[in-house]
Structures are given as structure tokens and as C-alpha cells.
Amino acid sequence: MAHVTQVVPAAQGGFPMGDMRRFGRVAVIHDWLVAYAGSEKVLEQILQMWPNADLFSVVDFFPEPLRGALGGKRASTSFIQHLPRAKSSFRAYLPLMPLAVEQFDLSGYDLVISSSHAVAKGVLTGPNQVHVSYVHSPIRYAWDLQHQYLAEAGIQRGLRSWLARTMLHYMRIWDQRTAHGVDAFVSNSEFVARRIRKAYGCDASVVYPPVDxxxxxxxxxxxxxxxxxxxxxxxxxxxxxxxxxxxxxxxxxxxxxxxxxxxxxxxxxxxxxxxxxxxxxxxxxxxxxxxxxxxxxxxxxxxxxxxxxxxxxxxxxxxxxxxxxxxxxxxxxxxxxxxxxxxxxxxxxxxxxxxxxxxxxxxxxxxxxxxxxxFSGERFRREFMGVVESTVDSIRGADELPLINSRRRLA
Known part of the structure; x- marks a missing residue:
């Protein structure tokens, strides 16, 4: 049985941790931006580490007074942003979110970082790109908590129940398939790392989320x-x-x-x-x-x-x-x-x-x-950077330039 790996401090040797050129163009994708909660505090730290990254999200209705937590960034959003009542009822469009996240064209980025508790990890990447996914949890209502969520929603029986179960079945198939597009999983606890192992058959490094x-x-x-x-x-x-x-x-x-x-x-x-x-x-x-x-x-x-x-x-x-x-x-x-x-x-x-x-x-x-x-923010940044550095180095080598940026310069 595969083990769960506790993360180690930032990688030694190779490029210095402060030399961000090694990563090339960086894209960060988050499921949805509607509130400043735990997953957004992780996103805040990631954007502090890569302040020049481009931000993507299925919808962006983030509270304007708090947008400084995102470095003032506005996300490039999907078609769901413009659907009726998206601001108040965006979760009703969950069946469309796999399609929505696959429409983001990230082919021009060397490093893709997803912050995912639903669909962000399913973004499409190619063999010349590195994808690191910080998983707050696999989609809870599609995996081990399906029956609890159906009970709380009062749809355990009848046509609505079967429609919901069918939709969640296909969400699980999509979620498991898209795990193959991730080069390194990072979880927010050993508990979630075990969930990742059961859902995707993959190991995950553990980097606890930042707490102020x-x-x-x-x-x-x-x-x-x-x-x-x-x-x-x-x-x-x-x-x-x-x-x-x-x-x-x-x-x-x-x-x-x-x-x-x-x-x-x-x-x-x-x-x-x-x-x-x-x-x-x-x-x-x-x-x-x-x-x-x-x-x-x-x-x-x-x-x-x-x-x-x-x-x-x-x-x-x-x-x-x-x-x-x-x-x-x-x-x-x-x-x-x-x-x-x-x-x-x-x-x-x-x-x-x-x-x-x-x-x-x-x-x-x-x-x-x-x-x-x-559980400080400084500790999060150090450990998460260590995972990203080691993943990038293992895929393209510590001395190699970002592949997409290199190709662009040679064109």
C-alpha cells in the first residue's frame, strides 16, 4: 500500500528559492471566489509566493473590500459567471463545472497551481507543463460524504434523488480521470491525504494550511x-x-x-x-x-x-x-x-x-x-515552495529552462 508523505522543507541546491524565473509563466486556478474562508486563505498565500501569476476561477464574486487578499487580482472566469443568478446560486451549476473548467486555455503557462475542493484540479494541461494541486478535499458530496449530503438535502428517495445520484456518479468518474493530469498532489492534512489515496489512487504530500x-x-x-x-x-x-x-x-x-x-x-x-x-x-x-x-x-x-x-x-x-x-x-x-x-x-x-x-x-x-x-503562514510558504520546487526539478531537471518559455523565445 502506498504511503502518505509528510512534506520536508524547501529543496536544497539547484536554483535559489528566491529565483522565481525557474517557474516560467504561472497560472493559479481556484474553484470559485465568493467568500474569504479557509481555502481562500491558502490561495492568498500562494498568490503572495507568485505575485505575477494569472488567476482563474469558475466564478469571481469575491467581496471587493477584501480583494487585497488576492493582491488586487480579478480572476479570468468561465461562462458560468454570466448565467442567470450565478452570484447567488452558482452551486446549482455544479453539473456544468467540469465543462467550464476544461475551457480555460492554460497552454501558455509553464507551471499551473490549482487550489481545489471541487473542480479546479481538472484543468487541462499538457506534457510540457507542471501541474501541482493543493487539494483541500476531493469533492466531498461526490465521494465518501454523498449519503450524508443527500440526507441533509432531503433527497434520499424519488426522482430528484436518482437524478442527483446519477450526476454525482458522473462527477466521480470525471474527478478520478482528471487526477491523471496532476503531477503532484498536496493535501491540507493526513486525513485528506487518505481521502486522496482512496479517490484517486495517488499519494499526497501534506502541507498544513496557513493560520494567522x-x-x-x-x-x-x-x-x-x-x-x-x-x-x-x-x-x-x-x-x-x-x-x-x-x-x-x-x-x-x-x-x-x-x-x-x-x-x-x-x-x-x-x-x-x-x-x-x-x-x-x-x-x-x-x-x-x-x-x-x-x-x-x-x-x-x-x-x-x-x-x-x-x-x-x-x-x-x-x-x-x-x-x-x-x-x-x-x-x-x-x-x-x-x-x-x-x-x-x-x-x-x-x-x-x-x-x-x-x-x-x-x-x-x-x-x-x-x-x-x-501552523504559521511562513511555515506554509516554505513547505509548499519545497513541494513545487522538487516537482519542477524532477520533471524537467534543476538546470533546465521552463519548456514553454524556452519554446517561445526560440520561435
Whole structure:
């Protein structure tokens, strides 16, 4: 069985890391640009590394006040950008996205970097081009989470269900086939690397996503409340956490976030639970710094908020599956421990975890923060550059010029 490779620092020898001429013309492609979330923070770092790269995306409705995160760039977009209601309902055009991404003509680029959680990795490249794909996850709703998504959408039976299942079947065929066009896969966690192995039959290097840990100062004092901060979408399981704390009236819970599950969470809340809804960044950081612990019930590919809480010196109580197992240290050693896990998404398991947490020796804020510093933006840039450099060198040799640029100069 093929192994999953943990990435090493930037390649030694050959061109210096600062000599960007070795890469030739660079194109960066991202699935869609509509919000500034975890995958866009990875894209931001990539564009800082290759500021002269051209940017492509299926649609670009990125918030204008935040466009500085993209270096002010506007993406070249697909025909989906101009379809009816594309801004509000672009996901409805998912069946057209494989076709859309294949229409980008990237033949004039030496290096193609895709940032993909859906279709970006399916862009067409030729044998003289190097394609490195940073995969946040294979298409979740087409692979192992298909049945969960169909259940959450309420289309488990009937004609709509069969139409959805047929569409997802063909998405899987396309997604697996286009994996052959990628020269090097990079995943955001060991958990996602295993998904890549199952979906595409390929190994992936692991480069953890960047977290702006410097934005989160160490909390000086901690209150007695537990904190949940998340978008309220079904897989985050916020109502489950509210239900668990409703059974523990002696323990306080503060919930920050908004979304489709807000009304359900509010209906389950008891007087010991405070739902604040959406809050600005400063309020979120302050609550993270002062919380007794951060509680996290999702099976997440990585889980940036889990690292942000630790950067504040706040320990984490997390569901023990997914990326959280790689960022939280459940240990009896006070010099290593940053939190603990519960192994079932159930009220009983969460309550038991809270009891173990309160019996545990005090977690040290400085240990939590030291663990979070492993996920800085500087570390991401260094490790991702190392993967790209080694991939380029292995394909065309450390001393060779970019093939397409060389051909252009000779023409």
C-alpha cells in the first residue's frame, strides 16, 4: 500500500528559492471566489509566493473590500459567471463545472497551481507543463460524504434523488480521470491525504494550511464558559453541542455564528446557553481568549478555528476524527497536552468529555500556543515552495529552462 508523505522543507541546491524565473509563466486556478474562508486563505498565500501569476476561477464574486487578499487580482472566469443568478446560486451549476473548467486555455503557462475542493484540479494541461494541486478535499458530496449530503438535502428517495445520484456518479468518474493530469498532489492534512489515496489512487504530500496565529494573542484570564464558534451548517453539529450543554445546566456555553441551523440551536437552548449569532472578528478573538475551552464537534478536513483557539492559549475539546487529530494533542503530559477528544457525535460522549476535561490537570496556555505556532503562514510558504520546487526539478531537471518559455523565445 502506498504511503502518505509528510512534506520536508524547501529543496536544497539547484536554483535559489528566491529565483522565481525557474517557474516560467504561472497560472493559479481556484474553484470559485465568493467568500474569504479557509481555502481562500491558502490561495492568498500562494498568490503572495507568485505575485505575477494569472488567476482563474469558475466564478469571481469575491467581496471587493477584501480583494487585497488576492493582491488586487480579478480572476479570468468561465461562462458560468454570466448565467442567470450565478452570484447567488452558482452551486446549482455544479453539473456544468467540469465543462467550464476544461475551457480555460492554460497552454501558455509553464507551471499551473490549482487550489481545489471541487473542480479546479481538472484543468487541462499538457506534457510540457507542471501541474501541482493543493487539494483541500476531493469533492466531498461526490465521494465518501454523498449519503450524508443527500440526507441533509432531503433527497434520499424519488426522482430528484436518482437524478442527483446519477450526476454525482458522473462527477466521480470525471474527478478520478482528471487526477491523471496532476503531477503532484498536496493535501491540507493526513486525513485528506487518505481521502486522496482512496479517490484517486495517488499519494499526497501534506502541507498544513496557513493560520494567522499572530492575530490571536495569548489570553491573560479565562472565564468559566465554554465556547463554540462556527458557521451553523449541518455537518458542524452545533445543535448537538447545544443539546449536550442543555443537559448540563451547571456549565455555561457561548455560541458565536450564524447559518441554517441557528433556529434549531436556539430552540434547544436553555438559560445556561448564550447564542450571540454573527460577531465581528474582535469579539470572536476576545471570547476565544477568555473561554475555558473551545468545543468542536465537526469531522473537519483540517479545522482552522481549532488552531486559532490554541493560539489564544485555550484548550480544545474536539470530535476525535478528521483534521483535529493532527492539530490537538490529547496527552497526560502537561508539556504537550492542548486538549482532548470525544469519539462519538452524541450527547453522552460530549458530556463524558466535559467531565474528563474538568478532572484533567490544568492545561497550560503557553503549551497550547506553542502547538498552534506549528501552523504559521511562513511555515506554509516554505513547505509548499519545497513541494513545487522538487516537482519542477524532477520533471524537467534543476538546470533546465521552463519548456514553454524556452519554446517561445526560440520561435
Amino acid at each position: 496565529v499572530e492575530r490571536f494573542g495569548l489570553g491573560a484570564e479565562h472565564d468559566d464558559y465554554y465556547l463554540v464558534a462556527s458557521r451553523m451548517v449541518p455537518y458542524k453539529r452545533i445543535p448537538l453541542l447545544v443539546e449536550a450543554f442543555a443537559s448540563m445546566p451547571e456549565r455555561r456555553l457561548v455560541v458565536i455564528g450564524d447559518g441554517p441551523d441557528f433556529a434549531r440551536a436556539k430552540a434547544l437552548a436553555t438559560p445556561n446557553i448564550t447564542l450571540l449569532g454573527y460577531q465581528p472578528d474582535g469579539v470572536l478573538v476576545e471570547h476565544m481568549q477568555r473561554a475555558r475551552a473551545f468545543v468542536f464537534a465537526a469531522e473537519e478536513d483540517f479545522g482552522i478555528s481549532v488552531v486559532e483557539a490554541q493560539a489564544c492559549g485555550t484548550p480544545v475539546i474536539a470530535f476525535g476524527r478528521g483534521g483535529a487529530r493532527e492539530s490537538v494533542v490529547d496527552s497526560q503530559d502537561p508539556e504537550r497536552a492542548t486538549g482532548l477528544f470525544f469519539m462519538e457525535q452524541s450527547v453522552t460522549s460530549i458530556v463524558a468529555a466535559l467531565e474528563r476535561f474538568e478532572e484533567h490537570a490544568p492545561f497550560r496556555p503557553e503549551v497550547c500556543r506553542r502547538n498552534a505556532m506549528r
